[in-house]
Amino acid sequence: xxxxxxxxxYKRPRKLYDKYRIEAEKEIVKKYGLKNKKEIWKAEAAIxxxxxxxxxxxxxxxxxxxxxxxxxKKMNFDINEISDVLALNKEDWLKRRLQxxxxxxxxxxxxxxxxxxxxxxxxxxxxxxxxxxxxMVDMDDEKKIRRVNNG
Numbered sequence: 167x168x169x170x171x172x173x174x175x176y177k178r179p180r181k182l183y184d185k186y187r188i189e190a191e192k193e194i195v196k197k198y199g200l201k202n203k204k205e206i207w208k209a210e211a212a213i214x215x216x217x218x219x220x221x222x223x224x225x226x227x228x229x230x231x232x233x234x235x236x237x238x239k240k241m242n243f244d245i246n247e248i249s250d251v252l253a254l255n256k257e258d259w260l261k262r263r264l265q266x267x268x269x270x271x272x273x274x275x276x277x278x279x280x281x282x283x284x285x286x287x288x289x290x291x292x293x294x295x296x297x298x299x300x301x302m303v304d305m306d307d308e309k310k311i312r313r314v315n316n317g
Contacts, residue, residue, distance in 0.1 A: 177210075199279075199280060206260075219251075231248045242308065263303070265299035273311070290313075
């Protein structure tokens with residue numbers, strides 16, 4: 167059985183050795199406890215695809231716009247109308263990751279520890295144990311995040 171080529175979910179920066187970009191990415195990696203800079207690039211790609219969709223929907227009928235805005239609101243992005251989509255950035259995406267929310271809810275003492283708890287299956291969202299730090303948490307699921315004792 168043949169499957170197509172697996173495409174990457176991000177794009178590398180055009181200028182690899184840009185000092186200012188590298189310094190900014192180091193700060194983001196430290197702030198959110200990321201494993202590597204590839205996670206930043208994935209967040210940039212995800213936000214870029216949302217922005218691209220928002221640009222296309224600006225001229226669409228209001229019903230499609232409302233649907234898109236409500237979907238983003240459910241993901242807990244601060245958006246009231248379609249033009250707010252263009253103001254999103256990678257940090258908005260990184261704030262919605264399970265790893266960041268576990269740290270913000272004080273279930274861990276640092277973002278790195280939050281990542282470790284998730285990977286070692288000590289964090290549950292509702293009844294499901296999630297072991298992916300990059301899991302995007304919906305507004306409804308945010309209240310259901312809890313620590314689990316695997317004894």
